[in-house]
Amino acid sequence: AACSGGHFKIVKLLLQNGADVNAQGEDSDTALRSASSRGHTKIAELLLQNGADVNAQAKDSDSPLRSACSSGHLKMVKLLLQKGADVNAQGKDSDTPLCSACSGCHFKVVELLLQNGADVNAKGQDSDTPLHSACSRGYIKVVELLLQNGAAVNAQGKDADTPLHSACSGGH
Incomplete structure (x- = not known):
């Protein structure tokens, strides 16, 4: 509670x-993940200085990096990457930090993850790629960035849908 x-x-x-x-709470949460999801960078730094596992992930929770990416906390993402967070770690639903950042249209976070070696074609929930996610939500700048970084334009996701299907079904 103090961290969040x-x-x-x-x-x-x-x-x-x-x-x-x-320590993991009843909901399998760690202090670092709580601080990361809310962008409390100073607290995260303190936790890491005191031995917090930057990649700790319980079965019912996301990694600190993925939580920071979902919320668009750029400073937190930078810190976690500097401390060795796994840029391609898959969460409870198989999504990666890049998928989470794309879902939230956090352009700067997407850019930073790609600069740090994120797999642009990693398949996550429902076998969708980050490009599927950005297309379904109509995030044109993120779509352009993913394509510039080698995203597979014809990658098949759930039910063999491509990013084009995702864009059309989302009305984009």
Whole structure:
């Protein structure tokens, strides 16, 4: 709760008194993932300095990187990548951080992930690629960026649909 609420002083005090930085809550959440999803970069830095696992992921939760990407927290994404986060780690539904960033139309995050080696054609939920996701939502700038970085224009996803199908079904 302290991490998700952005309570730096409380987090610091708890760590100084022996709090387990990698403990998972009842919902399988970690402190680092909570801080990452809400963009609390200063808290994330403190957790990482105290041994938080940058790639920790419980079966019912996303990685800290994917959570930051879903929310579009660019500074957090930069920090996690600098600390060794797996840019292609798949989450509970098989989506990658890139898929999550594309779903939210977080252009700068997509750009950063690609610069750091994200697999532009990784298949996630329903076997869709990041391009499927961007096309279905009509995010033209993200679509252009993915294509410039080698996204497979005819990749088949769920029910053999291509990104073109996704764009059409989304009205784009």
